Amino acid sequence: MKEGELIELLSGIVGAENVLTDEIELASYSFDASNIRGLPNVVVRPSNNEEIIEIMKIASETGTPVTPRGSGTSIVGGSVPIKGGVVVDLLRMNKIIEVDEDNLLATVEAGVTVSELNRVLKDNLFYPIDPEIKGISTIGGILAEDSACPLSTDYGTARDNVLEIEVVLPNGKIAHLGTKAPSKQRHLIDFIIGSEGTLGIITKATVKLSPKPEARYGFFIKMSDSSDAISIVQEAEKKGIRISAFQAIYRDALKEIGEEVSADYIDFVGLIELRGDPLWLSSWVPKLREIISELDPVEIEEIEEEGIEGYWSKVSVVHDVMKTKGMTGLSISFTIHKDKMRDLLQRIDQASMRLNLPSITTFHPALGWIIATFLFGPEEKKESERAEKAISFVGEEVSRLGGSIGFGTGIGVSMADQYFKSSPDAVRLLVMLKRALDPKNIMNPGKLIPSREI
Numbered sequence: 001m002k003e004g005e006l007i008e009l010l011s012g013i014v015g016a017e018n019v020l021t022d023e024i025e026l027a028s029y030s031f032d033a034s035n036i037r038g039l040p041n042v043v044v045r046p047s048n049n050e051e052i053i054e055i056m057k058i059a060s061e062t063g064t065p066v067t068p069r070g071s072g073t074s075i076v077g078g079s080v081p082i083k084g085g086v087v088v089d090l091l092r093m094n095k096i097i098e099v100d101e102d103n104l105l106a107t108v109e110a111g112v113t114v115s116e117l118n119r120v121l122k123d124n125l126f127y128p129i130d131p132e133i134k135g136i137s138t139i140g141g142i143l144a145e146d147s148a149c150p151l152s153t154d155y156g157t158a159r160d161n162v163l164e165i166e167v168v169l170p171n172g173k174i175a176h177l178g179t180k181a182p183s184k185q186r187h188l189i190d191f192i193i194g195s196e197g198t199l200g201i202i203t204k205a206t207v208k209l210s211p212k213p214e215a216r217y218g219f220f221i222k223m224s225d226s227s228d229a230i231s232i233v234q235e236a237e238k239k240g241i242r243i244s245a246f247q248a249i250y251r252d253a254l255k256e257i258g259e260e261v262s263a264d265y266i267d268f269v270g271l272i273e274l275r276g277d278p279l280w281l282s283s284w285v286p287k288l289r290e291i292i293s294e295l296d297p298v299e300i301e302e303i304e305e306e307g308i309e310g311y312w313s314k315v316s317v318v319h320d321v322m323k324t325k326g327m328t329g330l331s332i333s334f335t336i337h338k339d340k341m342r343d344l345l346q347r348i349d350q351a352s353m354r355l356n357l358p359s360i361t362t363f364h365p366a367l368g369w370i371i372a373t374f375l376f377g378p379e380e381k382k383e384s385e386r387a388e389k390a391i392s393f394v395g396e397e398v399s400r401l402g403g404s405i406g407f408g409t410g411i412g413v414s415m416a417d418q419y420f421k422s423s424p425d426a427v428r429l430l431v432m433l434k435r436a437l438d439p440k441n442i443m444n445p446g447k448l449i450p451s452r453e454i
C-alpha cells in the first residue's frame with residue numbers, strides 16, 4: 001500500500017488531526033532516552049481501544065511495522081521505530097476509569113502516567129512502580145517493560161502489581177486477561193507483561209495500589225567496600241529487618257555527583273530506606289544502625305521522614321550527569337546473585353578503564369540488580385563502538401557468573417544481541433511464540449529478539 005493511502009485510512013480512524021506526518025513532528029518520535037534512532041513514516045494518536053483495533057487490522061493487512069509508545073523514556077531503544085512504519089502514541093489514552101479505594105485497585109488506560117494516577121489517589125494511597133522516580137512513565141510502558149524501581153525490594157516489579165490487562169493483538173483481536181481476583185489466566189498476563197510491545201498493544205489495566213507507609217526512616221551511607229552493601233542486606237535479612245529500598249551509586253560516578261573521593265576511600269554512596277509501622281521501625285532502626293556501624297562506614301547520616309525524598313534524587317543521577325556533560329550513554333541492566341555483585345562491579349571498572357570510557361553505575365544490593373551506563377559523545381562513532389564493546393564484555397561476564405540481562409529496563413534494541421547470547425533458549429522459545437501470534441512480525445520489530453533470529 002502507498003504511504004498516502006495508509007495515511008488516509010489512518011486519518012479515517014483517528015481523525016486527520018491525530019495523524020502526524022510532518023518531518024519535524026516525526027523527528028520528535030525518532031528517539032527515546034537511549035542512543036538508538038529511527039524515523040517513523042507516520043504517527044497516530046488514538047484515544048480508545050476501538051481505534052487501536054482498526055489501526056492494527058490495517059497494519060496487519062499491509063505488513064506495516066507498529067511501534068507502541070508511552071512517554072518514550074526507554075533507555076534501550078524500545079520505543080524507537082527502527083523499521084519505520086507507524087508509531088502508536090498512547091498518551092491520549094489517559095483516562096483513569098475507576099479507583100476502588102476499598103479494594104486498593106485502579107483501572108486505567110495505558111497512557112496514564114504514574115504521576116497522573118498518584119495525583120488522583122487519596123493521600124494515603126499510591127502506585128509503587130515509578131521507574132525513573134519522576135512519575136513520567138506510562139502504565140502501558142511500565143507493564144510492557146515489567147519495570148522495576150528502588151521500591152521493588154518491597155513491592156516487586158510491574159507484574160506483581162497488576163491483576164487485569166486488555167491487549168490488542170497483532171491481528172486486531174482484543175484479549176481481556178485476568179480478573180480483579182487472582183486468576184487462572186495469570187500465566188497469560190505474565191506472557192504479555194515484559195514482552196516490550198512485541199506481542200500487542202496494552203490498552204487498559206487494573207493495577208494494585210498500596211497504602212503509604214505510616215513511617216519512613218533513611219540511612220545515607222558512604223562505605224569503603226562494595227561488599228559491605230551485601231553484608232548489610234544479609235545481616236538485615238537474618239535479623240528480620242525489612243529493607244524497603246537500597247540504592248547505591250558506585251565509585252565510578254562519585255566524582256560526577258560532587259563527592260570528595262580523595263580524602264577517604266569511598267567505594268559507594270547509598271541510601272537505605274525502611275518503611276512501615278512506627279513500632280516496627282523503632283525496633284529495626286537501632287539494629288540496622290548497629291549492623292552498619294560494625295562495618296566501619298566512612299560516613300553515616302540518619303534521615304527522618306521528610307528529608308528522604310531529597311536524598312533519592314542524590315542517588316538517581318545518571319540522566320542528569322549525561323545531560324550536564326552533553327553526553328549520551330549505553331546501559332546494561334542485569335540481576336546477579338548477591339555474592340557475585342562485587343565481581344561484576346569490578347568488571348564494569350575494567351571495561352571502563354580498558355575502553356577509556358566514563359561509566360556510571362547504580363546498584364540495588366537487596367535485589368542483586370545493577371545498571372551500568374557507559375558514556376560517550378553523541379557524535380563520537382568510535383566512542384559509541386567502544387561502549388558497545390564495554391556492554392558486550394559486561395554482558396558476557398554476567399552470563400558467565402550466572403546473571404540475567406534486562407531486569408527492569410528491558411532489552412529493546414541495544415540489549416537484544418546480549419540477551420540472545422546470554423539466554424539463547426529463552427529467545428528461541430520467544431521466536432516460536434512470536435511467530436504464532438505475529439506471523440508478519442509487525443509488532444515492534446527488532447526489539448527483544450535480534451532481527452536475524454525472526
Ligand SMILES: Cc1cc2nc3c(=O)[nH]c(=O)nc-3n(C[C@H](O)[C@H](O)[C@H](O)COP(=O)(O)OP(=O)(O)OC[C@H]3O[C@@H](n4cnc5c(N)ncnc54)[C@H](O)[C@@H]3O)c2cc1C
Nearest residue numbers: 070071072073074078131137138140141144148197202408
Ligand atoms: C532517568 C531514567 C531512569 C530510569 N530508571 C529505570 C529504572 O530504575 N527501572 C526501570 O525499569 N526502568 C527505568 N527507566 C526506563 C523507563 O523509564 C521504563 O522502561 C518505563 O517503564 C518506560 O515507560 P514509558 O511510558 O516511557 O514507555 P516507552 O519508553 O514509551 O516504551 C517502553 C517500551 O514499552 C512499549 N510500550 C509502551 N507502551 C505500550 C503499550 N501500551 N502496550 C505495549 N507496549 C508498550 C514500547 O514499544 C517500548 O518497547 C529509566 C529511564 C530513565 C530516562
